[in-house]
Amino acid sequence: MPDTFFYALEVSLNGLMAGVMYSLVALGFVLIFKASGIFNYAQGVLALFAALTLVGLQNGQVPFAHLINAVFGTSIHGFGWQLPGIIAILLTALVMVGLAILIERYILKHLVNQEPIILFMATIGLAYFLEGLGDVMWGADIKKLDVGLPQGISDAIESTTYEWFGYGFFIDRLDMVAAVVAALLVASLTLFSQYTKYGRALRAVADDHQAALSVGISLRFIWVLVWSIAGFVALVAGIMWGSKSGVQFSLSLIALKALPVLMLGGFTSIPGAIVGGLIIGMGEKLFEFFIGPLVGGATENWFAYVLALLFLVFRPQGLFGEKIIERV
Amino acid sequence: MNLQDTPQDNPMTAEGYTTPDGRKIGGVLMEMRNITLRFGGVKAITDISFDIREGEIRAIIGPNGAGKSSMLNVISGFYVPQEGEVWFRGRKRPPMKPYQVARQGIARTFQNIALFEGMSVLDNIMTGRLTLMKSGILQQAMWWGRAEREETEHREKVEKIIDFLEIQHIRKTPVGRLPYGLKKRVELARALAAEPRLLLLDEPMAGMNVEEKEDMSRFILDVNDEFGTTIALIEHDMGVVMDLSDRVVVMDYGKKIGDGTPDEVRNNQAVIDAYLGVAHD
Numbered sequence: 001m002p003d004t005f006f007y008a009l010e011v012s013l014n015g016l017m018a019g020v021m022y023s024l025v026a027l028g029f030v031l032i033f034k035a036s037g038i039f040n041y042a043q044g045v046l047a048l049f050a051a052l053t054l055v056g057l058q059n060g061q062v063p064f065a066h067l068i069n070a071v072f073g074t075s076i077h078g079f080g081w082q083l084p085g086i087i088a089i090l091l092t093a094l095v096m097v098g099l100a101i102l103i104e105r106y107i108l109k110h111l112v113n114q115e116p117i118i119l120f121m122a123t124i125g126l127a128y129f130l131e132g133l134g135d136v137m138w139g140a141d142i143k144k145l146d147v148g149l150p151q152g153i154s155d156a157i158e159s160t161t162y163e164w165f166g167y168g169f170f171i172d173r174l175d176m177v178a179a180v181v182a183a184l185l186v187a188s189l190t191l192f193s194q195y196t197k198y199g200r201a202l203r204a205v206a207d208d209h210q211a212a213l214s215v216g217i218s219l220r221f222i223w224v225l226v227w228s229i230a231g232f233v234a235l236v237a238g239i240m241w242g243s244k245s246g247v248q249f250s251l252s253l254i255a256l257k258a259l260p261v262l263m264l265g266g267f268t269s270i271p272g273a274i275v276g277g278l279i280i281g282m283g284e285k286l287f288e289f290f291i292g293p294l295v296g297g298a299t300e301n302w303f304a305y306v307l308a309l310l311f312l313v314f315r316p317q318g319l320f321g322e323k324i325i326e327r328v
Numbered sequence: 329m330n331l332q333d334t335p336q337d338n339p340m341t342a343e344g345y346t347t348p349d350g351r352k353i354g355g356v357l358m359e360m361r362n363i364t365l366r367f368g369g370v371k372a373i374t375d376i377s378f379d380i381r382e383g384e385i386r387a388i389i390g391p392n393g394a395g396k397s398s399m400l401n402v403i404s405g406f407y408v409p410q411e412g413e414v415w416f417r418g419r420k421r422p423p424m425k426p427y428q429v430a431r432q433g434i435a436r437t438f439q440n441i442a443l444f445e446g447m448s449v450l451d452n453i454m455t456g457r458l459t460l461m462k463s464g465i466l467q468q469a470m471w472w473g474r475a476e477r478e479e480t481e482h483r484e485k486v487e488k489i490i491d492f493l494e495i496q497h498i499r500k501t502p503v504g505r506l507p508y509g510l511k512k513r514v515e516l517a518r519a520l521a522a523e524p525r526l527l528l529l530d531e532p533m534a535g536m537n538v539e540e541k542e543d544m545s546r547f548i549l550d551v552n553d554e555f556g557t558t559i560a561l562i563e564h565d566m567g568v569v570m571d572l573s574d575r576v577v578v579m580d581y582g583k584k585i586g587d588g589t590p591d592e593v594r595n596n597q598a599v600i601d602a603y604l605g606v607a608h609d
């Protein structure tokens with residue numbers, strides 16, 4: 001009996017860790033939604049694109065190599081370098097800023113004052129464009145990502161918990177790193193938004209565009225800033241996920257789980273995104289563990305969506321979202 | 329004396345003048361030349377010219393729908409006129425976005441109040457100083473020395489404005505919870521925080537009770553007096569306008585029907601007709 005208890009505990013801990021991934025994607029989404037009201041369908045693909053770029057840069061892959069070779073009959077494969085993880089990460093962060101600038105200049109700028117649904121459609125287009133671009137630039141094969149994060153089960157935790165409880169917990173070291181990094185990320189985003197002038201400008205724009213303009217804030221600059229931050233958050237998510245299961249295109253599917261997370265946490269709440277991700281991560285693992293066997297398993301495919309549906313019915317503003325009040 | 333329509337004919341363009349209460353008014357700070365603004369077929373402003381002088385309190389009055397707010401929006405860059413020129417500090421201004429106008433030292437308030445409702449009073453006023461903050465994005469992100477020092481300096485200035493407008497007791501309150509009169513005051517504080525060359529106030533006293541109006545009048549006079557800020561304001565309450573302003577532009581149906589000192593305007597037949605609702609031909 002206690003073994004079942006400990007096993008369930010271990011399952012929920014692992015679920016929490018998986019939830020961190022959902023939280024990270026949802027976090028990038030909330031940032032953009034809060035600032036601009038744009039429902040950014042491409043957030044998950046941003047993570048994929050960031051991870052692909054990171055691997056490519058780190059391993060000295062030549063972008064568009066396949067295309068170049070096909071057109072010019074060459075056979076280029078790589079620059080032949082191997083960058084240290086941290087350098088590759090910094091370079092990728094710069095690429096994400098560049099991407100934010102391009103998105104602002106070639107998409108958002110032309111869509112100001114459009115209906116939200118138009119902007120949403122634009123981000124769907126962006127998602128598929130980026131997915132295709134990632135494919136053409138870096139190739140569609142599954143890639144191994146190793147930026148030097150610890151891998152494997154933590155022996156220390158296993159042996160300590162075995163000594164204490166007579167049950168050794170299997171906790172992935174990478175998951176623990178992911179949790180710590182996510183916590184640091186949220187803390188620094190909060191500090192940035194509360195105490196710096198750009199953070200204040202971001203909050204101002206999120207609150208009232210007209211007033212923001214009147215105090216001299218350039219909305220175009222803010223869009224670039226917020227997409228850069230979202231791109232950086234996507235990069236962090238891409239690193240964690242890529243280190244764990246390789247960089248592959250199915251990431252954009254996992255990223256879809258961010259949607260139920262948002263319905264749970266509310267579209268405008270950063271704590272909501274985090275807690276929502278954790279609840280869904282843990283909930284779906286526990287549900288699969290206890291209820292799965294009774295209903296034939298594979299509950300992880302739908303549990304999150306059903307939970308989100310329940311929330312939509314009973315608490316449409318999410319756990320932490322502001323109460324939705326129609327202004328008359 | 330100066331009900332002429334074109335600034336070129338304006339006898340006061342060169343030097344400036346002294347007000348009855350002895351304040352020195354300087355040269356032209358802002359000049360609107362033959363501004364016309366249309367919304368589709370509706371002409372909100374028709375060929376209006378006037379100037380605003382350094383250190384002056386300039387009022388724009390007129391019945392509802394006269395085009396007063398539209399004029400303020402043209403000055404602050406929210407509306408782009410189809411015709412006419414805007415001159416600021418002796419230079420013709422190219423078409424500008426509102427945020428660029430703000431960075432030139434023109435701050436404003438809105439008729440319907442545009443505050444950051446979810447942010448505290450203090451944070452709202454701090455946003456007024458964004459254009460004055462110099463440290464770059466990386467310094468800010470890393471909270472390097474300069475960013476921190478800057479924040480402290482600006483906080484001190486903002487605290488002075490808070491004292492000045494007597495809103496210490498609500499410093500930390502989210503603006504959304506404040507009553508209307510205090511919101512108007514916070515909006516003024518945010519505009520003042522930018523240390524503007526020109527302050528634009530769209531009906532700063534609308535919807536206030538007598539006592540609140542008196543407070544607001546006093547603040548406006550004090551701002552002009554202590555900081556030498558040039559102010560252009562729209563106001564419906566005639567008593568207030570007559571008390572506060574040095575010169576008044578009168579608009580009706582998008583046209584300028586009067587321009588001069590409060591006394592001159594009060595005795596202008598076209599103005600009297602407009603306010604008494606005499607039929608237009």
Ligand SMILES: Nc1ncnc2c1ncn2[C@@H]1O[C@H](COP(=O)(O)OP(=O)(O)OP(=O)(O)O)[C@@H](O)[C@H]1O
Pocket residue numbers: 367370371372390391392393394395396397398399439
């Ligand atoms: N954004 C806009 N789009 C279309 N028409 C507008 C717009 N802004 C103003 N107008 C029109 O321009 C005219 C002048 O409006 P404006 O708000 O400038 O008047 P006002 O003098 O400020 O009136 P009030 O005293 O009621 O505030 C009105 O006919 C108004 O309907």
Ligand SMILES: [Mg+2]
Pocket residue numbers: 396397398439
């Ligand atoms: Mg108005």
